[in-house]
Amino acid sequence: MTHEARRGLTMRPLIYAANWKMNHGPAAAASFAKRFLDLTAPAPERSLWFFPPAVSLAVVSQAMRSRPDVLVGAQNVHWEAKGAFTGEVSIPMVHEAGAGVVLVGHSERRHLFGETDEQVARKAAAVLRAGLKPLVCLGETLAERESGRTEHVILRQLEPLLEKVPAEEWARLVIAYEPVWAIGTGKNATPDDAAQVHELIRFTVGRRGVPGRVSILYGGSVNAGNVIALLARPELDGVLVGGASLDPDGWAELVGLGAGS
Ligand code: 13P
Secondary structure, three states, X not given: OOHHHHHHHHOOOEEEEEEOOOOOOHHHHHHHHHHHHHHOOOOOOEEEEEEOOHHHHHHHHHHOOOOOOEEEEEOOOEOOOXXXXXXXXXXXXXXXXXXOEEEEXXXXXXXXHOOOHHHHHHHXXXXXXXXXXXXXXXXXXXXXXXXXXXXXXXXXXHHHHHHHOOHHHHHHOXXXXXXXXXXXXXXXXXXXXXXXXXXXXXXXXXXXXXXXOOEEEEEOOOOOOOHHHHHOOOOOOEEEEOHHHOOHHHHHHHOOOOOOO
């Protein structure tokens, strides 16, 4: 089946998600937005998601308000709505600042800040309850891949999510497969490697009664040189990009690649 035929069948546009991590405070985010808006126009076959740091959320969502193809999101939230949790931000707060989606369980949250599979699932369920969309990240480390434990790790990360998120709510949840060894290393997973894990995730959630086809993005060293080959695989619904999303000109070029390829 051609790429266009698949798009037509699923009616699902490709998602190009930019995770800025701890880059672009309010002033830099505003100038990024201005330049990016000058360079791009809405396109029916793609959806553009931006994850600025929390302090830049409001600036970016204001700047992008005229663009129906853009969704702005938070990089992390607490599962409680308010209270004595110094340094945390809540789902109602990021929603008020313009977030429609929340990144949950990014590998840097898991590995640098000790978030557990259980906490990740709790956050995803809270985001859904609040009416926002969680983009839940999964992925194995290099040691886990090399010791043949990729499948085991993916299933372990999925399990609490399957327990906490009711099957009918998975239609609003998006997964990002981000192998830890590919993040920021310049070494992306091959389209075959990524497709294989995407299929494993779909098979696993389908077997547990989740209806329909769950959307799954790939992330890890995606750039303008590899995005077309990755998105040519029908198992991928889009990409989640760190380094290559930081420059507005480069990001505008990248989001013009892959759709309809
Ligand atoms: P890089 O694109 O810099 O490898 O980062 C990927 C990532 O972590 C996106 O969430």
